[in-house]
Amino acid sequence: MRKPHGVDLNDLRDWIGLLKQEEDLVEIDIPVDEVHAIGPITRSAFKRNLPVLHFRNLLHSEASLLVNAFASRRRLALLLGTEEGHLVQEYIKRSDRNRWCLPQVAEKAPCKEKKNFHEAVDIRRFPQTVWNPCDGGPYFTMGMVRVRNPENGTANVSVNRLQVKDRNHLTIFTNKERGLGRAIWKYWERGEPAPVVVTFGGDPFYLLAAIDTPGPDEDEMALAGGIKGHPLEVAYGEICRDLDFPAGAEVVFEGVVHPESYADEGPFGEVNGYLSEQGVAPVMEIQAITHREDPVFSGTYAGIPPVETTVIQDLMIEATLTKTLLKSGVDVAQIHIVPGSGGHQAAISIRKRNESDLRRVIRFSMAVLPIKQVLVTDADVDVSIPEQRQWVLSTRFDPAKDIHLIPHAPAINIDPMAQELDGKKTVTKMVLDATRPEWAKGNPFIIAKSLVEQAEEFLNKYVPFAPRD
Numbered sequence: 374m375r376k377p378h379g380v381d382l383n384d385l386r387d388w389i390g391l392l393k394q395e396e397d398l399v400e401i402d403i404p405v406d407e408v409h410a411i412g413p414i415t416r417s418a419f420k421r422n423l424p425v426l427h428f429r430n431l432l433h434s435e436a437s438l439l440v441n442a443f444a445s446r447r448r449l450a451l452l453l454g455t456e457e458g459h460l461v462q463e464y465i466k467r468s469d470r471n472r473w474c475l476p477q478v479a480e481k482a483p484c485k486e487k488k489n490f491h492e493a494v495d496i497r498r499f500p501q502t503v504w505n506p507c508d509g510g511p512y513f514t515m516g517m518v519r520v521r522n523p524e525n526g527t528a529n530v531s532v533n534r535l536q537v538k539d540r541n542h543l544t545i546f547t548n549k550e551r552g553l554g555r556a557i558w559k560y561w562e563r564g565e566p567a568p569v570v571v572t573f574g575g576d577p578f579y580l581l582a583a584i585d586t587p588g589p590d591e592d593e594m595a596l597a598g599g600i601k602g603h604p605l606e607v608a609y610g611e612i613c614r615d616l617d618f619p620a621g622a623e624v625v626f627e628g629v630v631h632p633e634s635y636a637d638e639g640p641f642g643e644v645n646g647y648l649s650e651q652g653v654a655p656v657m658e659i660q661a662i663t664h665r666e667d668p669v670f671s672g673t674y675a676g677i678p679p680v681e682t683t684v685i686q687d688l689m690i691e692a693t694l695t696k697t698l699l700k701s702g703v704d705v706a707q708i709h710i711v712p713g714s715g716g717h718q719a720a721i722s723i724r725k726r727n728e729s730d731l732r733r734v735i736r737f738s739m740a741v742l743p744i745k746q747v748l749v750t751d752a753d754v755d756v757s758i759p760e761q762r763q764w765v766l767s768t769r770f771d772p773a774k775d776i777h778l779i780p781h782a783p784a785i786n787i788d789p790m791a792q793e794l795d796g797k798k799t800v801t802k803m804v805l806d807a808t809r810p811e812w813a814k815g816n817p818f819i820i821a822k823s824l825v826e827q828a829e830e831f832l833n834k835y836v837p838f839a840p841r842d
Contacts, residue, residue, distance in 0.1 A: 384621030479620035505642035574623030646677030720756035
C-alpha cells in the first residue's frame with residue numbers, strides 16, 4: 374500500500390516533485406508554440422500514456438505550462454496514497470462528509486509574490502492555447518472559478534472553460550443551473566457586479582473538489598480539506614477580499630462580472646468530442662493578477678474522450694454511483710464507468726436475488742448524472758474488461774426482453790442528444806439486462822484470477838519478450 378500523500382502535498386510544485394520521484398514527468402526545454410502546438414501534443418501524449426509534460430520554454434508566455442498532470446487513474450491513486458484497485462473506495466472514504474474541514478489562513482501566501490493591478494493587468498502573459506483548430510479562440514481550460522452566493526454566503530468553486538478576449542477580459546462558460554452561474558445571477562438581480570477569483574495550480578485536492586459535485590450549497594473548500602485529510606491553507610484576495618483560495622496557487626485572477634455583461638463565446642471542442650455552438654457567456658473583468666515567481670500554469674485538452682478531465686470525472690461518477698447503489702439494498706459486486714463514454718456508460722455487476730434487484734438498479738443508477746446507459750451483469754463478470762462485457766451481451770442478453778428505456782430523463786447541457794422539454798434538457802436513457810436467466814443453458818466458467826496471475830508471473834519470468842503486433 375502506498376503512503377498517503379495528503380498532508381505532504383500542499384501545492385502544484387509538491388505534486389511536480391512527487392511525479393519526478395516516480396519518473397512520471399518530462400521537462401521540455403526546447404521552444405514550443407503554446408498557441409497551436411500544445412493541443413495536439415497533449416492529446417497524443419495522453420493517448421500514448423506518456424509521462425506528464427512540463428513545457429518550460431513557450432514562445433509567447435512568461436509562464437511555463439503543465440499538462441496531463443492528473444491524466445490517469447495511476448496518478449490519481451498516487452495522489453490519494455492508494456493502489457488503482459482501491460481508488461474508488463479510497464475516494465469515497467476521503468470525501469465522506471464527516472471528514473470535511475474548514476480551511477485555515479496561511480501565514481505566508483506564495484501566490485502573492487508578484488502583484489499587478491488595473492492597467493498593469495494582462496492575462497495574455499500566460500499560455501493562451503487554441504486546443505483544437507475548430508475552437509473560436511484561445512482558452513484557459515484548468516482555471517478554478519470561485520464565487521460567493523450573496524444570499525446565503527456559501528462559496529462555490531468549479532472548473533470552467535475561459536475564453537480569452539483581451540488583456541483584462543475573459544468569458545466564463547456557465548449557466549443559471551450551476552452553482553457558479555446561480556451565484557453570478559443572484560448578484561445581477563441585486564444590480565451588483567459579482568466578485569470572482571480564478572486560480573491556476575495550487576493544492577491538487579482543491580482541483581478534485583472543484584470537479585466533484587457535492588451539492589448546490591456546499592463549499593468545495595471544506596470537501597477539499599476532507600480529501601486531503603487536513604485543512605487547506607488559504608489566502609484572501611487583494612480586491613475580492615471576501616473570497617479565499619489556496620495560498621499556494623501559481624496564478625490568481627481577481628475581478629468582477631458586471632450585471633448583464635455578455636460576450637460571444639465559442640465554438641469549443643468539448644470533452645464529449647463535439648463542437649459546442651457559438652453563444653454568449655458572462656464576461657469577467659480582470660482587475661488584479663497575483664502569481665508566484667516563475668509561475669507554472671496548468672492546462673488540459675478537451676476532445677473525444679477519454680481525456681484528462683473525463684479520467685477525473687469518471688472517478689467522481691463511479692464514487693457517486695457506488696454510494697447511491699449502497700442505498701438501494703442491491704448486493705453490488707462491481708461498478709465500472711466505461712472509459713471513452715464521457716461518463717455516460719456504466720457497467721454494474723450484482724448478486725441478483727430477484728427481479729426487484731434489477732428494478733432498483735435502474736431507478737437508482739438513472740438518477741446519477743451524466744449516466745444514461747447501464748449494462749447490468751451477474752457477479753461472475755469482471756465488468757472492467759471489455760471482452761467480458763461483450764461476452765455477456767452475446768450470451769446472456771435478449772434484445773426483445775432485456776432493453777429497458779427511460780424517456781425524458783434529465784440530461785447534462787452539453788449532451789448533443791439532449792432535447793428541450795418544459796425548459797429542461799432531457800434524453801432517453803437505457804439499461805441492458807445481461808444477468809443470466811434461470812432457464813439459460815450451459816455452465817459459464819471464468820479462469821480464476823489467481824491462476825491468471827500465476828500464468829502472467831511465469832511468462833514474465835521465462836518468456837521476457839515484448840508482445841508482437
